Amino acid sequence: MIISMESLAVHLEAIGVDDDDVSIGETADSRWCILQGVDGAWSVFYRERGDNFDESVFALESDACYTLLGRMTVLQITRGRFQFEDGAE
Numbered sequence: 001m002i003i004s005m006e007s008l009a010v011h012l013e014a015i016g017v018d019d020d021d022v023s024i025g026e027t028a029d030s031r032w033c034i035l036q037g038v039d040g041a042w043s044v045f046y047r048e049r050g051d052n053f054d055e056s057v058f059a060l061e062s063d064a065c066y067t068l069l070g071r072m073t074v075l076q077i078t079r080g081r082f083q084f085e086d087g088a089e
Contacts, residue, residue: 003062003069005024005025005034008024008065008069009024012069017076021075022034023047027052030047030048031047032044032045032046032068032071033046033047033052034065034068040059042058042059042060042064043055043056044058044068044071
């Protein structure tokens, strides 16, 4: 399965990510953002006080989407909001 900007919100919702945690397609302070730049590259970063942090840049949309989904999964785990089922390895 390939994740795109069109399907990303569904996957984020499935792991319990709040709308206030992410911004898809535009920048917003105090959120993880994913967007395509004027050069065609895709960026994933955390935006705070007008600056971008932990930015990763990708040639492919799907790579950026998987990166944001992965970062959000780790965030959900550290918050205790996402847990593996009993018996999962």
